[in-house]
Amino acid sequence: MGSSEVALPAASNRWRIAAAALAVVVLAVYPLVAPNAYLLYVAVFALMYMALATSWNIMGGLTGYISLGHSAFFGLGAYITGLAVTRGSLPHLPMAVVAGLVVGVLAIGIGYVALRVRGASFVIVTIALVYMFNLLAQGWRSLTGGSTGLRVPVIGDLSRMQVHTLFFYMFALMLVLVMATWWFIDRSKLGMGLKAIREDEDKAQALGVPTNAYKITAFAISAGFTALGGGLYAAWFNALDPVFVFSIIIGANMVLMSLLGGVRHLLGPVLGAVIVVPATEYFLVQLGETQIHLVATGLLLAFVVLVMPDGIIPAIAALRRRRDPPASSIRESAAGAATPQEVTP
Amino acid sequence: MTFFATTGLRRTFGGVVAVDDASVELREGRINGLIGPNGSGKTTFFNLVTGMIAPDAGEVVFRDRSIAGHAPHRIARSGIGRTFQVTRVFPRMTALQNLLVAVRRVGLSELLRSAVRGPEVARAEQWLERVGLEHLRNAEARSLSYGQQKLLELAGAMMGDPKLVLLDEPAGGINPVMIERISALVKELNAEDRTFLVVEHNMDMVMSTCDHVIVFDRGRPIATGTPAQVQADARVLEAYLGV
Numbered sequence: 151m152g153s154s155e156v157a158l159p160a161a162s163n164r165w166r167i168a169a170a171a172l173a174v175v176v177l178a179v180y181p182l183v184a185p186n187a188y189l190l191y192v193a194v195f196a197l198m199y200m201a202l203a204t205s206w207n208i209m210g211g212l213t214g215y216i217s218l219g220h221s222a223f224f225g226l227g228a229y230i231t232g233l234a235v236t237r238g239s240l241p242h243l244p245m246a247v248v249a250g251l252v253v254g255v256l257a258i259g260i261g262y263v264a265l266r267v268r269g270a271s272f273v274i275v276t277i278a279l280v281y282m283f284n285l286l287a288q289g290w291r292s293l294t295g296g297s298t299g300l301r302v303p304v305i306g307d308l309s310r311m312q313v314h315t316l317f318f319y320m321f322a323l324m325l326v327l328v329m330a331t332w333w334f335i336d337r338s339k340l341g342m343g344l345k346a347i348r349e350d351e352d353k354a355q356a357l358g359v360p361t362n363a364y365k366i367t368a369f370a371i372s373a374g375f376t377a378l379g380g381g382l383y384a385a386w387f388n389a390l391d392p393v394f395v396f397s398i399i400i401g402a403n404m405v406l407m408s409l410l411g412g413v414r415h416l417l418g419p420v421l422g423a424v425i426v427v428p429a430t431e432y433f434l435v436q437l438g439e440t441q442i443h444l445v446a447t448g449l450l451l452a453f454v455v456l457v458m459p460d461g462i463i464p465a466i467a468a469l470r471r472r473r474d475p476p477a478s479s480i481r482e483s484a485a486g487a488a489t490p491q492e493v494t495p
Numbered sequence: 496m497t498f499f500a501t502t503g504l505r506r507t508f509g510g511v512v513a514v515d516d517a518s519v520e521l522r523e524g525r526i527n528g529l530i531g532p533n534g535s536g537k538t539t540f541f542n543l544v545t546g547m548i549a550p551d552a553g554e555v556v557f558r559d560r561s562i563a564g565h566a567p568h569r570i571a572r573s574g575i576g577r578t579f580q581v582t583r584v585f586p587r588m589t590a591l592q593n594l595l596v597a598v599r600r601v602g603l604s605e606l607l608r609s610a611v612r613g614p615e616v617a618r619a620e621q622w623l624e625r626v627g628l629e630h631l632r633n634a635e636a637r638s639l640s641y642g643q644q645k646l647l648e649l650a651g652a653m654m655g656d657p658k659l660v661l662l663d664e665p666a667g668g669i670n671p672v673m674i675e676r677i678s679a680l681v682k683e684l685n686a687e688d689r690t691f692l693v694v695e696h697n698m699d700m701v702m703s704t705c706d707h708v709i710v711f712d713r714g715r716p717i718a719t720g721t722p723a724q725v726q727a728d729a730r731v732l733e734a735y736l737g738v
Binding site: 334337338339340343345346350352353354355356357358360361363367414 | 545546547566567568569571572576577579583584585586587588592595596597598599601605606607608609610611615651652654655
């Protein structure tokens with residue numbers, strides 16, 4: 151019996167390599183050719199959300215456990231980094247990494263409790279998590295600065311444009327790292343177990359999958375990366391507002407972006423962020439700095455759920471399949487033999 | 496050595512006693528049938544043995560070790576595989592991926608092992624070939640017919656390399672050709688040193704495939720023996736026909 155990986159057509163592989171090369175070139179060059187600081191800022195914001203949504207998708211996409219509370223991990227990462235820099239005079243970037251690791255470990259304990267429930271109950275538990283940390287950040291004034299927030303010093307002696315450029319590359323690096331992690335998990339035995347949990351958790355257990363351990367592992371990795379994103383945000387943005395960093399909106403955005411692109415695909419959350427971030431910025435510019443732009447986000451979410459419940463990438467794939475010639479049959483042969491037959495269109 | 500035995504197994508749901516003081520012993524190497532009227536506690540018995548639900552009382556021993564109350568994944572890895580009454584496959588995973596879910600060992604290296612190439616994939620392909628589904632390797636399980644899903648589920652259970660296999664109505668809802676195919680497979684696998692406990696309402700299949708039959712009624716065994724002995728047992732006729 152031969153090896154067992156599904157071989158992609160050579161043409162498809164060539165397209166993928168060309169697209170990846172183009173993406174690398176765009177990422178490398180964009181900060182150098184960005185016409186102004188605002189457009190560079192939007193690009194950094196988009197990259198941040200691409201990385202965050204892909205981090206979320208390690209848990210949400212692979213296991214089907216929808217966490218609306220990932221902003222708790224984002225905020226924790228931001229505050230741990232911000233406090234280490236402001237109170238401990240420690241370096242920004244290493245502290246963002248430390249924050250990711252600390253929150254990853256913390257998420258093992260949180261996951262142990264939160265993942266005892268499934269479905270809507272899990273969603274509610276994660277929302278409660280955000281409010282808990284929000285209250286903590288606002289209430290512990292002596293440490294966090296309370297509702298006035300925390301000012302984080304600018305990294306080095308850089309200009310605003312240089313800071314945007316630096317963090318453009320930092321978030322790009324994080325995106326590559328988190329995508330590589332998702333890809334690796336997706337192809338591993340762990341990933342197979344996580345996907346089985348998404349499909350039928352009890353059945354997965356009956357096949358020997360230690361579902362709790364698998365879910366907690368995915369939750370911790372996902373939370374750790376989200377906190378790393380929060381840490382980078384603190385070092386980049388320099389101002390932490392507890393109402394923003396611990397808001398449901400950040401978590402909901404990660405979910406929306408992943409759903410829009412397609413949660414079962416590596417590029418789904420990336421595509422979602424590419425659409426949602428510029429769209430949000432556009433609505434902000436058009437409608438002003440009010441919360442009304444959130445209505446547009448809500449409408450987009452409703453559109454996705456109604457028209458493309460599996461996201462854009464699966465919808466395109468389905469359209470392509472409809473155009474392709476029929477594949478071999480999946481019907482049983484009458485004699486019980488495994489003979490492929492043609493499908494009736 | 497005790498291969499498999501339950502003692503005083505009991506489970507109630509509210510006021511309903513689903514399994515009541517059930518003591519069952521299975522000898523290694525047999526194909527055992529578990530029959531009884533609807534609601535007699537057969538599936539609950541399966542769920543208790545495999546840890547899907549916890550018993551209120553009683554003991555389950557498998558290969559000299561107590562497994563009562565253990566988590567389902569631990570019981571599965573100890574060597575008990577099962578299928579479900581209403582076939583359960585992972586619908587949006589391919590046939591091959593369905594087989595690759597089974598976990599035989601735990602540990603970090605096992606978690607990080609590739610699921611797209613290597614010996615485990617080759618093993619899964621061998622099982623697909625054995626149940627006649629190799630041509631559907633990359634088809635999503637939801638697109639398979641019900642009979643094919645039954646075969647896929649059986650192959651998935653075998654990926655865990657179980658010594659005792661619990662089949663819950665393997666002939667339910669499928670055509671006679673497929674029933675014969677599943678019967679033949681069970682006999683083949685039994686010849687390879689695997690013990691079976693088969694819940695089934697299709698008496699032709701039970702009588703032609705099983706070499707030992709246990710009859711359940713009201714949550715407990717009322718008769719055991721060869722198919723011929725059980726068929727002639729007055730208690731069994733009473734349980735089924737009320738005569």
